[in-house]
Amino acid sequence: MNERLILKEIEKKSFQSIYLLHGEEPYFIDLISNALIDNVLKDDEKEFNQGILYGKSTDLNILVNELRSFPMGSEKRLVVLKEAQDFKNFEALCPYFENPNPTTIFVICYKYKKYDARKKSLKLVAKQGTVFLSEKIKEYQLNEWIQRYVTGRGFSLNSKATMLLNEFLGNDLGRIVNEVEKLGIIYPKGTALDEKHIEENIGISKDYNLFELTNAVAAQDIHKAFKIIHYFEMNPKAAHITTVVSSLFTFFSNILKIHFLKFTAREAIAKELRVHPFVAGELNKAKAKFSPKKIAFNMEVLQEYDLKSKGYGNTSSSQAELMKEMVFKLLNP
Structure with missing residues (x-):
């Protein structure tokens, strides 16, 4: 039951x-x-x-x-x-x-x-x-759970706002519920919540967050990626390098899977990868910019910087410096 x-x-x-x-x-x-x-x-x-x-x-x-x-x-x-x-x-x-x-x-x-x-x-x-x-909600189920909870409280939440909550709060259901309850005090039921509501009331930047860093890497926009990393440097609670590495590893893993799928429909990809259809569409777009060979190289880079973030082979570089080095390698041949 x-x-x-x-x-x-x-x-x-x-x-x-x-x-x-x-x-x-x-x-x-x-x-x-x-x-x-x-x-x-x-x-x-x-x-x-x-x-x-x-x-x-x-x-x-x-x-x-x-x-x-x-x-x-x-x-x-x-x-x-x-x-x-x-x-x-x-x-x-x-x-x-x-x-x-x-x-x-x-x-x-x-x-x-x-x-x-x-x-x-x-x-x-x-x-x-x-x-x-009482089992933890699986990562691929979390967006759906957030949407269902918010809907049950009498609001709607767009895809980007859902993913912001997911990326910033993670799999901490109690914290997610507390933040949604705060929004319920501020806004009347029936409000269509978006990323602006999240930014203004929960303290998550809609422009400088883990989701947008992944998008910048997907678009091969190194300038935007470095701006976001600078924001992380000035706001250490916004993202830790270990979560950045994990998010990018998931991103490249999913693109690699898409390369070998026999179908291209967004809904079919979403079902196969167990992600939101919006995310599936963005991943499919990014596929063209990263060959399987480059993805394999990037996954090795991420493993290297995961170790460096934990002190292996790194004695002096800050988190921000490591992230910039890592992103530079990810976006260059």
Whole structure:
């Protein structure tokens, strides 16, 4: 069951006895646990019927006592174990998982890693309640996720603005959501958000960013590339050389794949590369400017500067100097 189906069930007041929320992506774990905190009990029921515990400081006996207690003035009790990855006695909870208290809803927030699927405790929870694996959104799915989230908040977002958020905020869903919520305070629902809104309110330059640097390399515009690198030098938080290398490596890898595809339609390329159709179109245009031989050379250059950025073979050059050297090699024979 995905997070949207779980949230719908929660909104309908259809609760499970146990929720084990685990995985590398904390955003969905927080989303579901907060929904349960908001929906299981009314505000005036929470004082005596809600327990929020933390894995590192929770004693097994105290936790079991919370789980076995009966509600006061309410039909249900809610017990939430946050930072559950720090709780060391899960297997000792197996007797409870075999016979959970029907009046208690137990929420386990196990963040940043998967729960061991071999454990008896997980198998018991799966029989008695819901086990949800919160996985990181794949890079190729992130633009679509951003678009869907923004649309769900009552706005629209154009392709360039979507890619700016992706490049600047990366795969940090919590941060993306916070920034979109800020826009929701400033602009009325129905607003068509674009790169200008992003630049003015989130602090991402629409002209000097990783996306535009990649475009400059794709257009073989060394003057524009150097201007963007200078901006990075003056604003170190705008981009780190490791993210620049990674972005350009992905760019050249995708162009190399396009060289050997048997079709040229933008939508077909987008599907094959798992990118937005707009990006697929731009990559297809760039293909003509870089032969497979040149791309292979450029990928070696990127590997070289990835090592230099980590101190191998470089003792004195700054990030900006390394980026300029790298781009010069990428755009010259």
